[in-house]
Structures are given as C-alpha cells and as structure tokens.
Amino acid sequence: MQQAIQSAMKIDKDILERYHKNQCTAEESDMVEAWLFSNDSGEVLDLPPSESKDIHKLEIWNDIATVLPHSEQPGQFESISALNPQPLKRKVKMAFWSGAIAASLVTAIFSTVIFQLMKTDLPETALVNIKNTSADEVRHLTSGDYTIAVGTNTSARIDNVTGVVDLNGSMLICPKKDVELSFRGSTRKITFIKGQTYILLKGKDGKDKILIVDKKNLMDLPPVLQKQITHEFNI
Amino acid sequence: MGKDGKEYLVETNALDSGKLTPEQDGALLNAEVMDRSVIVKGGFYYEMDRKAGKLVKYQIKGEELTTADTLPLDRFSIENSFWAGGDTLLLTGLKTPDFAQAAYALLTTGNMKLIASGNMEIPRPFGRFETMSIGFVKMQGKKLLVGYTYHQQLSPSEYTTSDTIYVTSLSYPQMKSVKTDRDHRSTYPGGMNTIQSSSFADEHGDFYFMACPGIALGNRPQLPTAILKIGRGTDQPDKNYFFNLSLALHNHAYGMWYLGNGQAIVRSERKDLFKGLDDHYSTAHFEFYLVDVLTQKVIKKLDFPLDKGTRRECVLVEGNIAYISINSSTDGNYVWEYNIKAGTLKKGLQMAGNTDYILRIDRLR
Numbered sequence: 001m002q003q004a005i006q007s008a009m010k011i012d013k014d015i016l017e018r019y020h021k022n023q024c025t026a027e028e029s030d031m032v033e034a035w036l037f038s039n040d041s042g043e044v045l046d047l048p049p050s051e052s053k054d055i056h057k058l059e060i061w062n063d064i065a066t067v068l069p070h071s072e073q074p075g076q077f078e079s080i081s082a083l084n085p086q087p088l089k090r091k092v093k094m095a096f097w098s099g100a101i102a103a104s105l106v107t108a109i110f111s112t113v114i115f116q117l118m119k120t121d122l123p124e125t126a127l128v129n130i131k132n133t134s135a136d137e138v139r140h141l142t143s144g145d146y147t148i149a150v151g152t153n154t155s156a157r158i159d160n161v162t163g164v165v166d167l168n169g170s171m172l173i174c175p176k177k178d179v180e181l182s183f184r185g186s187t188r189k190i191t192f193i194k195g196q197t198y199i200l201l202k203g204k205d206g207k208d209k210i211l212i213v214d215k216k217n218l219m220d221l222p223p224v225l226q227k228q229i230t231h232e233f234n235i
Numbered sequence: 236m237g238k239d240g241k242e243y244l245v246e247t248n249a250l251d252s253g254k255l256t257p258e259q260d261g262a263l264l265n266a267e268v269m270d271r272s273v274i275v276k277g278g279f280y281y282e283m284d285r286k287a288g289k290l291v292k293y294q295i296k297g298e299e300l301t302t303a304d305t306l307p308l309d310r311f312s313i314e315n316s317f318w319a320g321g322d323t324l325l326l327t328g329l330k331t332p333d334f335a336q337a338a339y340a341l342l343t344t345g346n347m348k349l350i351a352s353g354n355m356e357i358p359r360p361f362g363r364f365e366t367m368s369i370g371f372v373k374m375q376g377k378k379l380l381v382g383y384t385y386h387q388q389l390s391p392s393e394y395t396t397s398d399t400i401y402v403t404s405l406s407y408p409q410m411k412s413v414k415t416d417r418d419h420r421s422t423y424p425g426g427m428n429t430i431q432s433s434s435f436a437d438e439h440g441d442f443y444f445m446a447c448p449g450i451a452l453g454n455r456p457q458l459p460t461a462i463l464k465i466g467r468g469t470d471q472p473d474k475n476y477f478f479n480l481s482l483a484l485h486n487h488a489y490g491m492w493y494l495g496n497g498q499a500i501v502r503s504e505r506k507d508l509f510k511g512l513d514d515h516y517s518t519a520h521f522e523f524y525l526v527d528v529l530t531q532k533v534i535k536k537l538d539f540p541l542d543k544g545t546r547r548e549c550v551l552v553e554g555n556i557a558y559i560s561i562n563s564s565t566d567g568n569y570v571w572e573y574n575i576k577a578g579t580l581k582k583g584l585q586m587a588g589n590t591d592y593i594l595r596i597d598r599l600r
Contacts, residue, residue, distance in 0.1 A: 151391070154391075169391050170391045170392075196240070201391045201392035202390070202391060202392050203389070203390020203391055203392055203393055204390065209392060209393075209511060210392065211392040211511075211512055211513060212513050213512070213513065213516075214240070214517075216236065216240035216266065217516045217517070217545075218270070219270050219271050219272065219430060219546065219594075220451075220515065220516035220544060220545035220546055221512065221545075222394075222450070222451055222452055222454060222512070223314075223368055223426070223427055223452070224366065224368065224386050224388075224394045224396075224454070225392070225394065225512075227312065227329075227334050227366070228388070228391075230285060231331060231332050231334075234286060235285075
C-alpha cells in the first residue's frame, strides 16, 4: 500500500511543509510517513537542488520527537541507527504513533534527542541533533562518537561531516576519538581529545561567545559559571 | 595536577630545594569528589563533598588520602572559611541549588561537631540579580563583616555582576544584620578564599581586600581592580582609600598575599596574552607584583616566568620567606623563594614528572 502511494505521488517541499503543520490529508500523511520510514534513496523526491532530503527527514523526526511522551527512564535516550534499519523502523514507528496521540492531548514540550544516520556511506551518526527542553533535568546520552550530557534548555547540532557545532545552551562532551570541531559563528577549530570531557557553553545570541573548557579545569572558571555547571551537571 | 588531569597531594618538609614527582611521592586524589577548594590545618584537609552534602576531614596515611571524619552540611556551598579561634571553623556560603541565600556553619574540627548553622541576614538577590558571591568575612570586635555582591546570568556563557560592593555587619553569632554599606568604586569583593586568598589583616588590625571585576571573577571589566581597606574597628570600606591596581598595572588582577610591613604580593593577568576565558587558565600570562598597601604604590614586578592557572593558592609566607609556586609553560613547575628583607629570588623545589599545574601550597602544621 505504501509503495503504491509512493509511486503515485511525489514528495515535494509543499507537502513536507504541510506535514510539518499537520495539514496533510490522511493519504498524504501515509505517503510522507512511508517515505520517512524508508532508507531507499531511489524514491521519488521533488525538492529544489539546494535542499537536502536528509535534513527534511531529520526535521520531521525532530518535530515528531518534540511531542513524544518521554517514556524512557531519566538519563536514557533512544539512539537510532540506519546501519540497523529494522530496529529503526520498529522503534520509531511505535514512538511516532504514541507521539501522534500525545500531540492532541499534551501541550507540554518534552525533552528530546534524535540521532539520525543519513546514508551508509557517511560516517556513523553524521548528524547529532539534540534538544533538551527540560528546565531542570540534564539528559545523558551516548552516540557512536561521543558521550554527551545535555544541559537544561539546550539545543545542539553536531555535523560530523563538516565538523560544525551549533549550540544554544550548555553541554558536556567526551569524544571517543580525537576530533576537530568548529562552532557556528566562529572560524576557530578546536581539537577535542579522546576520553577527555569538555564543558561547552553558549547563549542564543549569535554574537555570544562560545566557552570551551576542559572539565578538569572547572575550578579555574569564574565561580558564577562554576557553580552553575557543578549544580546543573552534578559534578 | 598532571598533564593527564590526575590530581595529587604531596606533603614535604622542604620547599627550598629538591625535586618531587607527584606520581611517586604523592597521594592520588579522587577528582570526582575532591578539588582544590581545600582548607588545611593541623595535619588535616577539609573539603566539601558537594554531591554527598557533607564536609569531609581527610588526612594522608601512607600514600593514601583517607577520610578521618565527616559532618553533614545539607544544601550548602562554601564561599569563605574563617578560623574563629582554636579548632573553631566558620564556613560562610550559599544555600544550594539557588546560590541566593547566604548561610553559615560554625563547627569544631577536632570532633567535627556542628555548633550552629543557619541563614545569615543578608538580602537575597533582587531585581535582575539571581545569585550572589560572598568574597570575605572578617571578625571586627563582636561583629562579623561580610563582603558580597550579586550576579545576573545573561546566557549560559555570560553573566555580569552588580556595580556595587556590599559590606554587611552582622551580630555574631546571631548573624542578624546591623548595618550594610554600599561601595560603588568597584565590584566583586574578595573571592572564594578556599581557592585563592585575596584579603588580609595587617599588624595594625587594618583589613585589606581586593575588588576583582576582571573576567575571571566579576566579569565587569570596565570597573578597576583595586585594593580597599576597612580600618581597624570600623565596619565599612574607608572612602578615602582606593588603591587602583588597574591604573598601575593596566590589567586586572586576582589574588593577594600579605608579606608584612605593608607589603603584599598581587597576581595580575596579561590581557595581551590570553584570548578569553577559554585559554585564561591554560595560557601562561600571570605576573606577580610586589605592592605597598600603605603608600598605594607598586614596588616592583617579581622576576618569574609567566605563570598559568586562573585561580591558585600559590603563595605561602613563612617568616622572612615567601614561597611562590610558578607553573611555567617553558621552565617547568617550581616553588620559588622570595626573601622579603633582601628582596631576592631563588628557585627552590621542583614538582617534576607529569606535573602540569601546582594548584595550591599550604602550611600543613
């Protein structure tokens, strides 16, 4: 059924936008979801050349994730890997439908984390997208490349292909291998050493400087920030 | 602290020469529960275990740091410590998790028993301010003087500090407010004295404290770093005394240690050598200056290699000698001797092996 719908209709920017806004017909929704669950890159997709299907997929997943009831235990996160597509479909589909029900009942925003693996020819977890909208609870998670603690009211996006991080909030990150990252709004590249934990802080404002400090030097930070971090991350 | 991030505690009888290797000669610390904010006296180390909510008394036995005793201190974060005679220790700090209510704990460390604890009658942050810092406590007759200020969080990485130094006189030990003075000449009085000293009383009973608005403490760098004075028997900063260090050194400074006869050492940053808070601790940029607080003059720069580490308890004064630990990026980690009368410097004990920073130096007994 899904295959039939897919072949009969094209997924374009308009339908994706309407899906974001929950304005699709049932048939259109089925089609988008079929596309969403597929890892087949040969499907019909009519987007401008500048737009990435993968990014749209990710954004939809993020939208879905923001309304998911947070069923995991605190500190547990779902990690989705396309290298293992069956669990991906099963887990996400189940979560999606729970989320669809929750969306009509719950207006509160839930903390969310989505790992998205785009293509098998990209490194694992090419894009790590993180959103923690909790005001008082830090989220801990592990991806293929990092162990991360996401601070309260924090969103972050780590693009492992370009090595660019876009952060709004606070996080602790411990890479599993040496990695060089730069930060949106800055040309400076920072080498993060395998096994060391770094404190990253940045505000919403694009002009806000990002602060990167090795956790072992926490006590060298201004006490105001040090107290904020020790309390937030229970260090 | 080693280059691998491991921290060690080393005890020695001699600072004037020799070489110690923390990995061999020291006790490895559990950095998850212990950091450099330590109070040292009588052969014991006292440190707040934040996660467990207790003050822990440690001692080194053999090569191990062992727990001798503990005292529960719930929801308490130490800002300043003050020995109130014998083994009576007054800890002043803030209630967690808000860091907005000034509190105290008075205890005897011999038996680790609490004498009294509670809130201090100091106004909570108001208006746009959310948190506060207590920078010094000073017994003045039957009153306790507390210097503090307030902070506003601007973003996860940015904050600022009120433009005012507050000094409240509290009845002691009732901790009730008697009077509050507001001083607008600088801000961020003192600092956490468990991490670095920034105040002292001289031989005449006059009390001096630094105001530290630089990026590493107050982050209101438009205001000058200065030394202020609270005269003997008075309860507020002397309005006629203001030793403007920023004017003299063209930089902000943090950390001050008294040598006697009006002379003190201050530790000053070099803003031309670091980029920001990111590298403030790892770049060697700190200089040490000898100052005269009586004449409000900088006497001279002490001829050390540039030092690294944003906040460190790095000076220990014993009679005529000031022992000063220096973390150089190029010349290693040494304790230097400054002969106060002769004004001469000599390289002493080397901390070798994997040492990256000497974080503090204390008299143990």
